[in-house]
Amino acid sequence: MVEIDVSKRLHSAEGDIKLKVSASFKRGDFVAFFGESGAGKTTILRMVAGLLKPDSGRIAVDGEVWFDSHEGVDLPPQKREVGFVFQDYALFPNMSVEENLRFALQKGGDPAIVDELIDTVGLGALVSRYPSALSGGQRQRVAVARALVRRPKILLLDEPLSALDHTMRSKLQEELADIHRRFGLTTVLVSHDPSEIFRLCNHVFKIEDGAVIKEGSPSELFVKERIGSSFKFTGEVLAIEKCEMVYLLSVAIGTQIVKIMATKNEREGLKTGSRIQIVSKAFHPMIFKIES
Amino acid sequence: MNRLKGRVTAVESSGELTRADVECGDTTLTAFIMGGVQESRRIEEGSGVWILFKESEVALAKDFSGLISLRNRFEGRIESIERGELLAEVVLRYGNDTIVSIISRRACDAMRLKIGEHVTALVKANEITLMELS
Incomplete structure (x- = not known):
């Protein structure tokens, strides 16, 4: 069970908004935070990852408290078992594919995982390339592989496919679905694309002005018309x-x-x-x- | 699909099967819904609904007499006819709505359908879908 219940005041170009989000989902779920840009979706991911501190609230994963403002708990990012794929991939430009992955390895971590992941995402031929010599799709695969090096419980994906063309998107959507299953992950996707959410997710939280205004399965959320039998x-x-x-x-x-x-x-x-x-x-x- | 507004006047269930009577213009239609009371929970007496049915499921009759099992009938006037090689599309005026029927070209010719004529549109009760108004 992943429980998120956090608030934070945000300063944006359009003025201050108060983010107050409450969402919970099960292990193994593939969930989406869906909404317009500026609604606060990325901020939620960053708070789950520990990159941004909520003003108040609680984040717990499988009963383990990652953040609790009342009890003064705030685990640093490296203690939270999350993998984060950023919208711009954020690969280290001065490191090869393999070095990018090895760098993410924790002290004492099993280096065999790096080879396994390189294999999984089909980057075997590209291990010594630098990010600048990779296509958008290949960079995205490296970013996903790097996010999985520490065997996270939760994979956080921030609009991971938004920079790619349609064909590459649908190919990578399949790969993400496959990785989610294969590694037994709980995955959280930030997206503004209903078709992507339809393909990948089993549950959607619709975010508007910093709050969850609706949740349900993709068809409950995106198909307004309800018909029986x-x-x-x-x-x-x-x-x-x-x-x-x-x-x-x-x-x-x-x-x-x-x-x-x-x-x-x-x-x-x-x-x-x-x-x-x-x-x-x-x-x-x-x-x-x-x-x- | 054809889409008309109606109002539910009666709902009766037998196990998993529900029959809903819906008032639409000057006619009363019957729709069968599967799933018993749970599925039809939102379809209750007095509620407004959309009545949906596909154009290809609308049969036409002219100078209609005798008995027929189809009880869902719309008395309308032909507004337009488009004839294809195998199919014909007949548009009926029914009150403020139009009802479209797609039948075979042969039937259209055999019935000598003409614009302005009065005809009866018939739809089987299990071809009608009810959807709550949104």
């Missing part, structure tokens, strides 16, 4: 073909691609890449038993 799928439009007065949409749903019929008003506003929710009443399906 139906199948609901979220998909991405891959292609739109006109066919007489209707349209055929090719839609990627999970690993399947299906063609569905859309009428004029349903097609309105859709383009390739649009995310859609498909709803079908539960009366329709024909059911075939699969013989084993």
Whole structure:
């Protein structure tokens, strides 16, 4: 269980805002803090990591108190088991990929983890390169690997993919999901991109003006329309073909691609890449038993 | 999809199946909802709802008489017809709303549908989805 309940007064260009956030989630969750920039999302991550001290409140992970203003507890960042991936990656420019990872190793830490991580994120051929000689996607992989060197309990990701193009983003989203599972992490993602959150997270906290205004699963938060007794799928439009007065949409749903019929008003506003929710009443399906 | 506003007048459940009667213009529609009382909790007597159904699930009848199991009927006037090779799209005026029906071109021709004509739009109760007004 991760419990965050903190307040802090912040000075920003738009004036002072009072951040007061209360959020809790389970081990193994992949959660998102979602909201406009300036809402206070990054500040929350920094307080969890110990890089910024809350004015008051409490942060506890699996019953271990990391911060408690009443009891005067404030663990330094190196005592908190977190890995942090910054928006700009913050790699050391004067160190190679391998040196960046080794530098993050704690005294007495097992150096074998460095090789394991280099392998995991597929950077084997690039170990001696410097950050300036890497692409955006490769830098991001190094930053993720470095964040995992100390085998953190919590991985904090601050808009990690915002600087990358669409193809690289979706590839790295898959890799992040895989790493989350493989290392048994609890991951916290700061993002303003609903589709990214849909793909990765099981729980979302919506942040506005320094407070959690809503929380729930991605579909509860992003799909306003609530319909009973139906199948609901979220998909991405891959292609739109006109066919007489209707349209055929090719839609990627999970690993399947299906063609569905859309009428004029349903097609309105859709383009390739649009995310859609498909709803079908539960009366329709024909059911075939699969013989084993 | 077609989207009309209505008001729930009666709700009856039998186990996991719920039947809701919804008043819409001068007609009363029936929708079946699965999931019993829990799913239909938000659909209660007196509540306003959206009535949703796909254009391709709307059948049309002209000079309609006799008995038919479809009880969801809209009496409308044809506002426009677009004929494709295999399909036809017929737009009906129903009060302040329009209802769109997509039927086969053959049926459209066989019925000799014309703009301005009165027709009955029919929708099966299990094709209707109710959604709370937001």
